[in-house]
Every structure is written in structure tokens, then in C-alpha cells.
Amino acid sequence: DPLVDATGRFTGFRGTALPEAGVSTPAPAPAALSDPAFGSLPLSDPAFGRRIDGALRGPLARIIATAETISGQFDGPIRADYARYAGDIAHAGRHLLGLVDDLADLQNIERPGFKAARDEIDLGDLARRAVGLLGMKAEEKGIRIDAPPTDERMPATGEFRRVLQVLLNLLGNAIRYSPENSLIWIRLDRQGDRAMVTVADQGQGIDxxxxxxxxxxxxxxxxxxxxxxxxxxxxxxxxxxxxxxxLTVDSAPGQGARFTLSLPARDGV
Structure with missing residues (x-):
């Protein structure tokens, strides 16, 4: 059927094509992008994830930087509501950038044969690093974090940056879902051959x-x-x-949440 637009201009045809009887039809090729930035990569190709990650990260970073410049009124004063709008744009941009990070991680960990490194780590040291990175965010809500003292150690085996990533996620969630002026505490423990770190909050809990x-x-x-x-x-x-x-959770409504990361323990001083 011929197609025309609102002005009567011809725009193409619409119809259906059927294979000839008795002729086999080849299986469709994997979905691929023909955009020059991606080449012709199937969606399942790890390189696709790396390229789309790079293609999104740059523009999002520029959006965030520009919005923060407007919101902070670094180039001169503007109306207060416009500054708030720019702040909302920057917040949304950071959220999208976090989603890009999560999607890149998701593709990586679900790749067949994914393995983590076996570093010699100290859960006490990593817990204190996580508190140092997110301490300012907690202070903005008046939240106090009770971290392990500097002389408390819990030797374990795991990939250093991945363990820190997990602890940052647990502590970030605890801050996000905790009421203002509350307490978050981090405890170390060992049970048999398991080294453990628990992040507990005083939030609404999880049923x-x-x-x-x-x-x-x-x-x-x-x-x-x-x-x-x-x-x-x-x-x-x-x-x-x-x-x-x-990684496990122990919680009840109104009693906060306690997330515990357990890893192979390592003997050491």
C-alpha cells in the first residue's frame, strides 16, 4: 500500500512479504547498531557495553557540570527558581550516571566466567575507607556513623575494589533510608572460616x-x-x-536493617 503524509506527499509503501512455500528462511541476525560510534556490534557483545558506556558518560558529565555551574551561579546571579531547576537537572544527571555505572557492572558480572581477584584485605580498613568517602553525605542529614576503631582488624580474602564497592553500596543505602539525626553502626565479626562486616541502621526496616x-x-x-x-x-x-x-539481610519493620557481608577469613595480625 502506498503511504502519503498530511500534505499528500508520497512517503513509501507498507506491506507484508511472505517466503515462498518450501523455501527455508534463515534465522535473523542478532540485533546490531549501525551508528558509527558503535560499528555493527550485537547487543550481547561486551564491546557494545563498553562503547555505549563511553558514549553516555561524556555527555552526562557535561550536562552535570553545566547544570551545577548554573545552580551555583558561578557566572552571575540568576532567579532562584532557575537555580533550583538547574539543581534538579544536575541531580537527575548524577542519577543517570550512576545507572550507567550499574549497567556496566551488571554486564560485567553476568559475563560467563566472571571471577573476582583474591586479594589479602582487611574488612576494618575497608569499612573505615567507606565511612571516609560517605561521611559528608551522612553529616548533611545529621547522621552519626559508628565505624570500627582504627586498631580493629578483620583479615579476609576478596577483591579490594569490589569489597569497597559493596560496602559503599550498603553504607549509601543506610544513609539514604535512615531518618535524620540517627545512628549507623558498622561491626566486624568472625565465625569459623568466615570474616564478616555488618552495616546496621535505624531506618524503617524491611518486612x-x-x-x-x-x-x-x-x-x-x-x-x-x-x-x-x-x-x-x-x-x-x-x-x-x-x-x-x-550478602544477607536481617530486619523487621520499625527496627532498622542489618546487612552482613561475609568473606573467607584469613589468619593474620
Whole structure:
């Protein structure tokens, strides 16, 4: 059937083509992009994820930087509502950039044969590093973090940067879902051949139904806000298990939440 637009101009044909009887039809090729930035890569190719990550990261970083410049009024005063709009744009940009990070991690950990390094680590040191990185964010809400003292150690085996990533996710969630002027505490423990670190908060808690799905993709602790991608805990548990450990939750409504990362213990001073 011929197609025309609103002005009567011919725009092409629409129809259906059927294979001739008795002639086999080849299977369709994997979906691919023909954009010059991506070449002709199938969606399942790891290189596709790396290229789209790079293609998104640059523009998003520029959007965030520009919005923060406008919001901070570094180039001169503007109307207060315009500054707030720019702040909202910067916040949304950071959220999208975090989603890009999570999607890149997701493709990486779900790749066949993914393995984590076996570094000699100290869970006490990594817990204190996580507190140092997110301490300012906690202070903005008046939240106090009770971290392990500097002389407390918990030797374990796991990939240094991946363990820090998991702890940052747990501590970031605790800050996000904790009420103002509350307490978050981090405790170290060892049970047999397991070294453990627990992040506990005084938030609203997680009921049994939410606990059953909290480690699934795109779950946000039962929340519907834009505080995260819903991939963080899924990725965190996958990373823990890739390091021969695990990530568990213990909680009840109104009693806060306690997330525990366990890894192979290592004897040492």
C-alpha cells in the first residue's frame, strides 16, 4: 500500500512479504547498531557495553557540570527558581550516571566466567575507607556513623575494589533510608572460616516480603523514589558470591536493617 503524509506527499509503501512455500528462511541476525560510534556490534557483545558506556558518560558529565555551574551561579546571579531547576537537572544527571555505572557492572558480572581477584584485605580498613568517602553525605542529614576503631582488624580474602564497592553500596543505602539525626553502626565479626562486616541502621526496616526480593534486579528496598537504580544490592550480592562469600539481610519493620557481608577469613595480625 502506498503511504502519503498530511500534505499528500508520497512517503513509501507498507506491506507484508511472505517466503515462498518450501523455501527455508534463515534465522535473523542478532540485533546490531549501525551508528558509527558503535560499528555493527550485537547487543550481547561486551564491546557494545563498553562503547555505549563511553558514549553516555561524556555527555552526562557535561550536562552535570553545566547544570551545577548554573545552580551555583558561578557566572552571575540568576532567579532562584532557575537555580533550583538547574539543581534538579544536575541531580537527575548524577542519577543517570550512576545507572550507567550499574549497567556496566551488571554486564560485567553476568559475563560467563566472571571471577573476582583474591586479594589479602582487611574488612576494618575497608569499612573505615567507606565511612571516609560517605561521611559528608551522612553529616548533611545529621547522621552519626559508628565505624570500627582504627586498631580493629578483620583479615579476609576478596577483591579490594569490589569489597569497597559493596560496602559503599550498603553504607549509601543506610544513609539514604535512615531518618535524620540517627545512628549507623558498622561491626566486624568472625565465625569459623568466615570474616564478616555488618552495616546496621535505624531506618524503617524491611518486612519479610521485601527481604525475599531485595536482592533482585530493580528492587529499591520497597521504595518508589529515584534514590537508586535498583541494581546495587543485586550487584553487591553477585560480587560477594563471586568472592566465595555472601550478602544477607536481617530486619523487621520499625527496627532498622542489618546487612552482613561475609568473606573467607584469613589468619593474620
Amino acid at each position: 519479610a516480603g521485601q527481604q525475599a526480593v531485595v536482592f533482585e534486579k530493580f528492587e529499591r528496598l520497597g521504595r518508589t523514589d529515584s534514590g537508586g537504580s535498583g541494581l546495587g544490592l543485586y550487584i553487591a550480592r553477585r560480587l560477594a558470591r563471586a568472592m566465595e562469600g555472601d
